[in-house]
Amino acid sequence: MRIEYDIKLGFKDVMIRPKRSTLKSRSEVTLDREFKFLHSPITWSGIPIMAANMDTVGTFDMAKALSSKKLFTAIHKHYSLADWNVFASNLSEDESKYIAVSTGISKQDFEKLNDILKFNTNLKFICIDVANGYSEHFTDFVRQTRKLYPSKVIIAGNVVTGEMVEELLLSGADIVKVGIGPGSVCTTRIKTGVGYPQLSAIIECADAAHGLGGQIISDGGCSIPGDIAKAFGAGADFVMLGGMLAGHDESGGKKIEKNGKTYKQFYGMSSSTAMEKHIGGVADYRASEGKTVEVPYRGEVESTVQDILGGLRSTCTYVGAKRLKELTKRTTFIRVAEQENQTYSE
Ligand code: 5GP
DSSP states (O other), X not given: OOOOOSOOOOGGGEEEOOOOOOOOOGGGOBOOEEEEOSSOOOEEEEOOEEXXXXXXXXXXXXXXXXXXXXXXXXXXXXXXXXXXXXXXXXOOTTGGGGEXXXXXXXXXXXXXXXXXXXXXXXXXXXXXXXXXXXXXXXXXXXXXXXXXXXXXXXXXXXXXXXXXXXXXXXXXXXXXXXXXXXXXXXXXXXXXXXXXXXXXXXXXXXXXXXXXXXXXXXXXXXXXXXXXXXXXXXXXXXXXXXXGGTTSTTSOSOEEEETTEEEEEEEOTTBHHHHHHHHSSOOTTSOOOBOEEEEEOOOOHHHHHHHXXXXXXXXXXXXXXXXXXXXXXXXXXXXXXXXXXXXXXX
């Protein structure tokens, strides 16, 4: 047994210090970024915020709404090939830039991925997603996928440490997804005791990825727009959101009416709800590692997106970053023992 005594930080442990700035208004800030990738020859531009590949968030409807704002969606892996064929054949060239096909690492997952990509050659991003990206089998799968798809952009995760980010990039990933346990409906830390505070995971993994010319996605743990700004400030190239995009018209999950109020169901992909829906129940050798919750219904996702982007532009003006790209260079985190004032709630 070993103990690392360095304290690791989450979003709640820091704030961003304001800096003298020449920007007059948040309208001067651009949130667009352009990326070239380590392996894929594709160049991508857009606002690097993405919907998580959960069946309550990463839906076709969400992708339609977000792509119109140049935001990205990792589509969940439970749509059928027939669903994909209809959806992808109706995508414009521009819309297809903002969409990833998700896959697990089983034989059936791989066959389905190959079929989806064979019939829909306009799709450019593959998201290989497992809860625990530390297995050798996972790295082998990334290698095999890269061999078959030299020009697609491959996202792989999840991990939380620099050495595994490097290993995945060297195995063929362009972008590594970072986050174990911070998610709003995740119970991994409760069930297993495993995890890594997200802000430190981003700082360490971004450093490793950027050293090799790769990118990272901060995945999970953002519950307010300020957290997204902190994730970018820490060095994330993309930020992935689950809970912040749940509860909308475009989100999946049942609508529930209760005591005169409307809610939508939201659940983790390893929750018993998801496992019952997709694989007929929780296998007896494993525990559910996700919650099922009801979140207040919030209408169209467009107003939430506006709120998020407005907040992020404002962060940039507070530190004098004219472009989102500059935010991390202009970020000084201060360690704090308080966050927002909670006297009143809206
Ligand atoms: P959020 O933005 O809601 O805080 O986090 C979303 C992320 O939580 C997802 O992108 C995914 O990485 C993670 N996640 C989703 N479902 C589950 C689950 O059932 N268990 C765990 N451990 N993580 C989950």
